[in-house]
Amino acid sequence: MNSSTRPCKVIVVCGSSSGVGKSTLVDRLSQLISNASALYFDAYQATTEFPPDLFEDLANGKDVDPKHIRSPLFYRDLCALREGRPVVDPWNREVTPGAYLIVEEPFGREREGMAELIDYIACIQLPMDIALARRLLRNLKQDFNHLPTEERIQFMESTLLQYLNGGRIAYQKLYELVAADCDLILDGLETTDEMALAVITDLKRRGILQDQG
Template identity: 30%
Template sequence: MIKRPRVLSVSGVSGGGKTTTIKHLIHRLDHAQALYFDDYEFENCPDICDWVEEGADYNAWVLSPLITDIQLLLKDQSLDYIVLDYPFAYLNDAVRNFIDLAFYIDTPLDIAMARRILRNEQKHAMHELQSDLKNYLARGRAAYLEMVKTVKTNSDVIIQGDLPTDLIVDRMIEELQKSAV
């Protein structure tokens, strides 16, 4: 019998702690590899704000490069886990069937925004930060709320995002152990 790695999806809003959590998680799991959504260039991607305003069709995202990498890793019998830093949980039809367990890190929007500001403060001048905040208030917040409304409710496990990273990872590992039985 051929062993297949379990595919875990970790979703949440931008600044919600996905990447940090996944880096800690893959160090705690044996034989795990992560794929990060932000590392990919997807052709014909919609503008996130326009996409939300037009109804947030999750299948409008053509995720071929990510899917190709998932398929390649699924053939690697040395892996036990593939962890996706991936914003859509089960909502994109092309990725849905690969996912075995979808986590949602439920981070309050004020904390997520503060993290984004701190993460980007060294890269951007004050006028760029002001522009980002104005865009968030004018249009971007709707994208965050879309995630909370649809991705959160389509995830298997919701974890409080204002917990310390080690506790979030502990909870994920507990859920993995429960679901493996």
């Protein structure tokens, strides 16, 4: 890192379950904050190593350490951006560094090495049933709308079975773990702009975000 370059501020949006609105809020914050870039955990999901029985263990009351959820490419690129070096993510999108880096990271400070890199965490709280409904609608209308109807129905069935067979409990436990060490809890029932305003206001109050003019 060039001696004249200071690490950017890393602002994380978390929330353990799919469908709470993490990516959408990261998008909006990166638009509203001057000289900000964005990094998405979703782009690195295929290269992330999860414990084989993560949901089952959580649902059965076993302790699960998020440090066992490893994503070396995500960590490498986050470090590079923080130090002012551009990266190309697994979706082949170039991410250029800025004064602020807005990051989608479901597990907050809990994964190995993350606490040292993060300056601020906003955690989205949303009832699990609403998150599930949003996820299924997104899958049907966007992610899998190219698939035959029968395949989409099968996907919905598997998702709902996972949710009923321990997924809901696992998501709740992960949320409680992550939320315990965050800086701001957001109401996921609010609009994206309302949540973004709450984050920006809190960042300014803490002196992390300078006057945007």
